[in-house]
Amino acid sequence: MDWIKEGTAQVNTSSATEAREIGSRIVIAGIAAIVLILAVTAVLLFINLPDANAFNMRVERLFVENDNLTSNAEIKLLEILAGSGTAFSDTLASYRFVIFVLLVFATALLVAAVAFLVMLIALNRRMGRIERQGIEVNSLTISRDQKAVYLNDFEFKLTDAAIETLSVLAEARMDDEVMTGAEIEGVISGRDAADCDEAAGATRIKRLRDTLGNQMMSELLVKNIARKGYILAIDKDVIRMI
């Protein structure tokens, strides 16, 4: 049985990391695709805009192909034509720069949009999980001098004994250790665990659960409004009777 449990646990963790890896790969691929598409657009833009010489070459061909275009005034006119063409192509070059800057902006915005989209999806998933789980502990702060424990933003007052029990459990958790009732009793009372009773530790755990559970219930489910009475601290839409 133990072996089966371990096996499923391992499968679960690996699939979770796999999903995350696939997700990040999709994000990278998406961003790369955006950058690629816009880079190709930029390159096409730069290739397809006519260069300054295009106008000059047209005018030159016109001059060569028409034998009767020889008078001074006509030649001057052709030169002016070529000159204005060149001026226009200068304008095009500045347009090209503006368009390029806009493309860079578009790239940045699209990349940001994809990143935010992915973040939003991840956040949504996490929110959904939290909503289903009830309470997810993001921070646990034990304050010995104030005899209080802070779970996320909730403050719970505890007795000295309960604080002691919680501290021992927290230290054991940081070392990834599982403690028996006798071991807990041994650490708190300062005696050898072998001399301690398993039931004494269990009692300490029960008291901790009772005080903490009670306060959590009053904070999360059954609220007491001073001089008014009691109310369920949940949205009325989620209540269903079957």
Add this chain to the structure above:
Amino acid sequence: MVHAACYADYKAKQDNPLRLHYGVIEVRGDCNASNAESQLRSALSRDGWQLLNVVSVFDADGLDQRRDSAGEYFLRY
């Protein structure tokens, strides 16, 4: 044997900015377009001009009608 006077009119250009001119030269040696072309190419390139084409080769009778068009490039090279 003395050659009859031989002339050619041509078109030339300069790049950046584009400048064009039409001119007339006197052709030395054989009176044909290819001779005129080789003669023009060397003369024009000294001043930074590039020959576009030789329009025609003609004798002294054709000079006057081209004088106005060629302007400052009339028999300059």
